[in-house]
Amino acid sequence: MPIHEKSLIRPENLVTNDNLVIDGVDVSGHWSTFIKSRTVTDYNEAMQEEIAAMPGGENIHRCWQCGSCTNACTVNAVxxxxxxxxxxxxxxxxxxxxxxxxKDIIWQCVSCNKCTYACPRDVFPEGVMKATAHWLELKGHTGKSPSSHFDDDFTESIIDTGMIEEARVLLTFFKRTKQPLAQPWLIALITSLLKKMPVGYLFRLGFLTVFRPKVRNWSKNRVALQEYVDERKAAQRAALGMTGKGDH
Amino acid sequence: MADKDRKRVAYYPGCTLEGTGHAYNRSTKAVGKELGLELVELKNWNCCGAMEVKNIDNQVQTYLSARNLAIAEEMGFDTVMAPCNGCYHNLKKAEYDLEHNPTAIAANQRISQKAGHATYHPGKVETIHALDWLIDAVGLDEMARRAQGRLKGMKVANYYGCMYTRPRHIFPEKDKGPGSESTLKPHFMDDILAAAGAENVEFPLKTACCGGAHALSDSDISTRLVLNILETAEACGAEVIATECPTCHTGLEMHKVRAEKTLGRKTNIKILYFTQLLGMAMGLSAKKVGVNENYLDSSDLLKSKGLG
Structure with a gap:
């Protein structure tokens, strides 16, 4: 896959007139296609600082645009x-x-860290992608992506019990992202599993779903972690000039 | 590195090995027992935060691993072994951050104090992967002696995934020349399975990504990434993909089925944990290494090779 560059001449910026006369000369047809002049006036001067305030975006200022990240990127190849x-x-x-x-594809970074491996400036582009995705949501530009739902479900479970219980996290995730559980491939997978699973193992899985695994004496950790996370989230909102608690 | 005694180490299985990756847990313990190694499970360990918590806050993720390392230290161990790539990666990353990142150091101290346990300071406990553990504690010669070439004629593609080698800076012991692991072309799993007699194929996607982080949140991309890995392994002449990460393993299995159901692309390659292959090479039964706990069936291949 060659390095891909987005063309700045977009279809919506091309104007073709059916009949056009300039200075008394008829230029209808091929010669009447023009590129609209493009003026950018709405810079967000705080944007780099805002992204840097999100988790993972801290080193964005170090980038010198070599393109190693895009060249190494797993998702870019797809x-x-x-x-x-x-x-x-x-x-x-x-x-x-x-x-x-x-805005609708930035969350798709799969965190393979190939960009971070290739980056000669320690920008940690993987973190920048996550920071940007969260920034887009916090600013209200996009709704919560499935990936963010997953982050939330995981983190809630860990702060609460110190552990993740896969079946529960997955069910919450399917519910929150409104995905049907009865997808043909999921059914095929579960059937194949049920066919050869020993009864004891299935029993254990069921047991784990009813009796949630927990880290013992986690209550103090829960309070300390929740307090820290709330503080960090408030700091992020402040960095974006937002007030109030919000639900993020 | 090799000067430490690795025959008795602290063991951090992690959440996935208690759930979907249970076959890996079972086979790792079985292989250890067979080779006379002792794994002492960390007391009351917590989740490492996987790939998700860091997106909410990096320091929380560092703290979660620091607590586990503090437990290992308290139990008197200088080495903790984590077979799961995610856990291994996070423990390594915490070790790095607690040495280099002042914000992480302060946050760890603060949360540890509030939670009422000892604060972990870097340099006390070394984190190793199951691959390091077997190579350091047993050695390739001993494994070859025990396996007696039972994997002979088995064509294996070794798949390491992302978290075992990337990013480079959290693995200071890698890329140190002969004998050390390479982050660009890892070879420890190749070495172990070759010692057991397997024929490793030249596989260019050893450290490609399976899309595990988005296995469910962005299934279409994951399926395409996995299908590429499976088809490439088949094109390289492999009969089985050996894995060393429960997320990769489950991802490959899930999306192998999904590729067949949604894209109509069927692949026949088998997927097994390297500990399962090694265990069976040392004469353990398929049941002992949890082959029946894998989502997909590999019995025809194992039967044809006279394994398990």
């Missing part, structure tokens, strides 16, 4: 529109409107 280098550029130059064109 979807060329997924371009971390370009987004870091937009954030650093404050071009919020441009970034919002891709």
């Amino acid at each position: 979807n060329p529109e997924f371009n971390p280098r370009y987004w870091i550029y937009l954030i650093r130059t404050g071009m919020e409107e441009e970034l919002l064109r891709d």
Whole structure:
């Protein structure tokens, strides 16, 4: 996959007139296609600082646009529109409107860390992607992505009990993202599992679902962690100039 | 590294090995027992935060691992072994952050004090993977002697996934020349299975991503990534993919089925934990290494090789 660059000449910026006369000369047809002049006036000058205030975005200022991240990117190989280098550029130059064109795919980073491995400047692009995805949600540009739902479900479970109980986290996740449980591939998987699972193991799984595994004496940890997380979230909202508690 | 005694180490199974990755838990313990190694499970351990908590807050994730390391220290161990790539990665990352990141150090101290337990300071406990553990504590020669080439003729693609090698800075002991693990072309699993007689194929996607972090939240991308891994392994001539991470393993199994059901692309390659292959090579039964706890069936391949 070659390094992909987004064309700045977008279809919506091309104007073709059926009949056009300039200075008395008829230029209808091929010569009447023009690129609309593009003026950016709505810079968000605080954008880099805002992303840097989100978890993972701290090092975004170090980027020198070599493109190693995009070149190494797992998701880019599947979807060329997924371009971390370009987004870091937009954030650093404050071009919020441009970034919002891709708002619905930024959360798709799979955290494989190939970008972080390749980055010569320790930007930690993987963290920047997560920070940007959370920023988009906090600002209200996008709804909660399935990935964020998963983050929330996991973190809630861990703060609460110190552990994750997979079946419960998955069920909560399916419920919150409104996905049907009766998908053909899930059914096939569970049937194959049931066919050869020893009874004892199934019993144990059922047991774990009813009696939630917990870390003993976790209550103090729960209070300390919840307090810390609440404090951090308040700090993030403050960095984005937002007041109030919000639900994020 | 090898100067420490690794025959008795602290064991951190993690949440996944108690659930979907139970086969890995069972086979790791069985292999350890067979080789005369002692695993002492961390007392009252907690979840490492997986790949999710860091997106809410990095320092919380660091603290979760620091608490586990503090438990290992309190139990008198200088080494903790985590077979799960996610747990291994997070313990390593916590170790790095507690040495280099002032915010992480302060947060760990604060939360540990509030929670009323000892604060972990870096350098006290070394985190190793099951691969390091077997190579350090037993050695390839001993494993070869025990296996007597029972994996002979088995064509294996070794799949390590993301968290075992990336990012490089949290693995200071890797990339140190001969004898050490490589982050670009890892080989410890290849070495172990080759010692047991297996024929490792040249597999270019050893450290490719299976999309495990989004296995359910973005299934379409995960399926495409997994299908690429499965089809590449088959094209390289492998009969089985050996895994060393429960998330990768479950991801490969799940999306192998999903690729068949949603894209109509069927692959025949088998997926087994490397500990299962090694265990059976040492004469353990398929049941002892939990082959029946895998989601997908591998019995025809194992039968044809006279294993289990």
